[in-house]
Amino acid sequence: MSEGSYWPDMAFDVDKPEWKLAEELHLSLEDAEKVYAWHQAELTREVEHVKGEQLGRIVGLLIKPAKNLKALVRSLALAAGLDELNGVHSQDEVAKELGCTRQLISHYVTAWADLLDLEVFKFRKVSSARQTFSESAKRAWAERKKGCR
Numbered sequence: 001m002s003e004g005s006y007w008p009d010m011a012f013d014v015d016k017p018e019w020k021l022a023e024e025l026h027l028s029l030e031d032a033e034k035v036y037a038w039h040q041a042e043l044t045r046e047v048e049h050v051k052g053e054q055l056g057r058i059v060g061l062l063i064k065p066a067k068n069l070k071a072l073v074r075s076l077a078l079a080a081g082l083d084e085l086n087g088v089h090s091q092d093e094v095a096k097e098l099g100c101t102r103q104l105i106s107h108y109v110t111a112w113a114d115l116l117d118l119e120v121f122k123f124r125k126v127s128s129a130r131q132t133f134s135e136s137a138k139r140a141w142a143e144r145k146k147g148c149r
Helices: 017-025 029-063 069-079 091-098 102-116 127-147
Strands: none
Touching: 017 029, 029 069, 029 102, 069 091, 069 102, 091 102
């Protein structure tokens, strides 16, 4: 072959999953291939099931009466981290654009994240911070309430 020819790297073929299964489980290669094919089919079925459940949750929330459907939909995009789709940089920008509060957007973003078990934190605080902020807000409210007496 000429100097510019491509030779595939043979190392990629060494670690086929079927070969690893055969070695780990002391199976014949034929049996390992069957186990691997079965496992792949089960994974595909599980992924399809989860996708269906997620879609059902999304549609279910979208068809419920909402005071601000646009805010609800935009919050879904924020919860999923889809800033590329709408060109926004913060929850505050979306709130100003829609004429609502940032708290409403934050509420909807958190609701979507909880509902869909999303771990995307581009536009919201990490889940562990929620408890801290909740306790801080309660303390501040209690302090204000004491001052009103």
